Amino acid sequence: GENVEQHPSTLSVQEGDSAVIKCTYSDSASNYFPWYKQELGKRPQLIIDIRSNVGEKKDQRIAVTLNKTAKHFSLHITETQPEDSAVYFCAANMDEKLTFGTGTRLTIIP
Amino acid sequence: DGGITQSPKYLFRKEGQNVTLSCEQNLNHDAMYWYRQDPGQGLRLIYYSQIVNDFQKGDIAEGYSVSREKKESFPLTVTSAQKNPTAFYLCASSITRGEEDEQFFGPGTRLTVL
Numbered sequence: 001g002e003n004v005e006q007h008p009s010t011l012s013v014q015e016g017d018s019a020v021i022k023c024t025y026s027d028s029a030s031n032y033f034p035w036y037k038q039e040l041g042k043r044p045q046l047i048i049d050i051r052s053n054v055g056e057k058k059d060q061r062i063a064v065t066l067n068k069t070a071k072h073f074s075l076h077i078t079e080t081q082p083e084d085s086a087v088y089f090c091a092a093n094m095d096e097k098l099t100f101g102t103g104t105r106l107t108i109i110p
Numbered sequence: 111d112g113g114i115t116q117s118p119k120y121l122f123r124k125e126g127q128n129v130t131l132s133c134e135q136n137l138n139h140d141a142m143y144w145y146r147q148d149p150g151q152g153l154r155l156i157y158y159s160q161i162v163n164d165f166q167k168g169d170i171a172e173g174y175s176v177s178r179e180k181k182e183s184f185p186l187t188v189t190s191a192q193k194n195p196t197a198f199y200l201c202a203s204s205i206t207r208g209e210e211d212e213q214f215f216g217p218g219t220r221l222t223v224l
Contacts, residue, residue, distance in 0.1 A: 009150070032210050043200065043215040044153070089152055093209035097168065100153040
């Protein structure tokens with residue numbers, strides 16, 4: 001079936017370094033790709049999203065890139081800080097609903 | 111995100127019992143969703159509703175039921191037919207079609223079957 005694969009499942013990064021999380025999707029008709037951040041014990045919150053008419057979007061230290069030909073998109077976090085530690089989920093729209101990846105647990109090492 | 115609430119925060123159920131999880135929003139959103147979150151499996155869609163008195167099955171609807179009698183409310187019933195109901199349940203809402211726009215999540219309900 002249609003799905004979204006997300007890698008890696010866990011990622012540890014030294015504070016100040018960059019982190020990259022990658023997702024691939026199967027439905028070529030997908031045109032909306034959000035990223036959600038879930039801190040420990042809290043609800044998921046949207047941090048950035050991208051639509052298929054653009055290839056890259058930035059918001060301060062975070063950016064998302066999209067390659068529609070290859071059907072993959074990535075989250076980039078630069079100058080990582082302790083508060084970036086969380087679980088990150090990518091998603092893609094398929095069949096009138098969002099399909100989420102399995103999540104990446106990001107740990108920032110002080 | 112303070113406009114969407116779930117209750118209770120924790121719920122314990124004996125095997126064979128039905129339980130209902132509450133989800134309310136005062137954001138005037140048309141669409142509402144129920145997800146199940148298990149470790150290592152991300153968020154899986156149970157049911158969704160894009161308008162009052164209408165709802166659709168998601169990817170894992172078996173053993174669950176919903177209703178959407180009011181725009182503000184989208185309760186989820188976990189029936190005894192759900193074989194492995196212990197999980198974290200998240201409700202979400204969006205202004206219109208949530209597959210094209212931001213979904214706002216509630217704080218979640220953790221259900222444990224004893």
